[in-house]
Amino acid sequence: MTSSAIAESRQAAFRAQLSVDKTSPIPLYHQLAEQLTKGIRDGILQPGDQFENEVSLAQYLDLSRPTVRRSIAVLVDRGLVVRRRGVGTTVAHETVHRRAEFASLHDDLAASGLVPTTRVLKLAFGQHEPRAAHALNLAPATPLVALERLRMANGVPMALLRNWLALPLRDLSVADLEAGGLYELLRQRAVWPSVAQQTIGSRSATSEEHRLLQTGRGEPVLTVSQLAFDDEGAPIDFGEHSYRASLHRFEVTRRSAPTDGTAPSDPAARRSHQFASLSQSA
Amino acid sequence: MTSSAIAESRQAAFRAQLSVDKTSPIPLYHQLAEQLTKGIRDGILQPGDQFENEVSLAQYLDLSRPTVRRSIAVLVDRGLVVRRRGVGTTVAHETVHRRAEFASLHDDLAASGLVPTTRVLKLAFGQHEPRAAHALNLAPATPLVALERLRMANGVPMALLRNWLALPLRDLSVADLEAGGLYELLRQRAVWPSVAQQTIGSRSATSEEHRLLQTGRGEPVLTVSQLAFDDEGAPIDFGEHSYRASLHRFEVTRRSAPTDGTAPSDPAARRSHQFASLSQSA
DNA sequence: AAGTGGTCTAGACCACCGC
DNA sequence: CGGTGGTCTAGACCACTTT
Secondary structure, three states: OOHHHHHHHHHHHHHHHOOOOOOOOOOHHHHHHHHHHHHHHOOOOOOOOEOOOHHHHHHHHOOOHHHHHHHHHHHHHOOOEEEEOOOEEEEOOHHHHOOOOOOOHHHHHHHOOOOEEEEEEEEEEEEOOHHHHHHOOOOOOOOEEEEEEEEEEOOEEEEEEEEEEOOOOOOOOHHHHHHOOHHHHHHHOOOOEEEEEEEEEEEEOOHHHHHHHOOOOOOEEEEEEEEEEEOOOOEEEEEEEEEEHHHOEEEEEEEEOOOOOOOOOOHHHHOOOEEEEEEEEO | OOHHHHHHHHHHHHHHHOOOOOOOOOOHHHHHHHHHHHHHHOOOOOOOOEOOOHHHHHHHHOOOHHHHHHHHHHHHHOOOEEEEOOOEEEEOOHHHHOOOOOOOHHHHHHHOOOOEEEEEEEEEEEEOOHHHHHHOOOOOOOOEEEEEEEEEEOOEEEEEEEEEEOOOOOOOOHHHHHHOOHHHHHHHOOOOEEEEEEEEEEEEOOHHHHHHHOOOOOOEEEEEEEEEEEOOOOEEEEEEEEEEHHHOEEEEEEEEOOOOOOOOOOHHHHOOOEEEEEEEEO
């Protein structure tokens, strides 16, 4: 049995697992994209394997080709597969699709098997912070919720997190904030961050940071300024975070890809914008 | 005249400028997306303005609705507009669509009105660098092109750039490298980077960096390790770059958005992955 | 009820690649 | 040449928001 024959049998076995529920409120393309993604992430389809072509997959699942194509576009966008005109679609190489996904620092630490804890240094309502207000596109006198937290992992100080919330969330408590991540709390209050602009820099630690983060001699901090907005562009919060440089890395994936994950053959279209995904890890 | 009436007249004037060439080899959706993008970037359409709806725009341009929709999806992906079911499409707020796009450090400096220059410290063919080879998924003994450059702006040292190329480009010359950016040279040789994984960190400058970059006392460096791959996942290069922290910031835009720039209403689909764009600036 | 975006169909023709 | 992905059409029905 040749290796390609083995790959074909993998493909056939995988295809047999696929199914979509046309009565579900979940879009068909989304159902299929999730199943295809899982197949690759679980290793059922392996790097270099030929993907079933769009037409026959559509026929097999009784879907139209555009719908199947849209599903595959999701995988292309995630960097899991590569489409080549005239050739076919193949599962991308290992190093390409180890694409980091974003999670909050709290979640990231937890995922690393560490125990994240939070010490709330400050929680104040109705604060005025003209700089934060300006960054959030609000009037300078807009009252904000000011927040200062020290994030630790297994008791080791990791980051100093300062945030100013544009929302009148008077029910936030120190206990809530020490129990988990800020964005999780916001989502519980139906606040869905949609866009966040971050600026990553670095400098030597201030004396306060040195004290709170227990940084070593000459250890710098990685600084992240963040502006978050919801679906409609309404401001959510402004954050200024300092991470111990020796304990953190920010992973970014830059990708050149047209919007829908297809690759126009035209040179003008190739000069397209580039997209990336971000994760942070300790 | 009400402000919405003014916005409507802007919209009408803008629509009159639109046109697509059906005989062009450039995809129709791409032609339209570029024109719409330009209209927003040039301020012809302003934040908060209502976009023409998909159906009438399709009718006006004699295109099908899916094609127009695909164009608008490009803008959604770029963060320029916001779609809301039952409401319409509006131009995103200023702070949301000031989305930085990626460019090479060389291009970024030039765009800032600075004069970028490059000093080639090393250019060596057939080098063995097991660490770089491993990162690129190559055999440890694979010969690489080793490259070390000092990038300056207006004569001020900005960054130390070390790269190892996986490609047998024996025709690279010091003169080429001092004339422009590395990736521009690669594109001239038909090498199209498709995916780049970067890890951003920070540490205090080594003595060599201190000497070459003329860093101030206690000034750290921002470090970026980068792996670049082409369309097919073939490795292009491994880079280790050190930027003077006081002179650089990395801008990242995180966005939660489904693949094609649409927003599934289903909660399961909302728990989708997040995308971002990266730029670096001095 | 009217109008918007969100999804989907069942085709079509073309460009590119490998045989 | 056949098979693949890339683009496009002309509809359809639905979900959601506003009036």
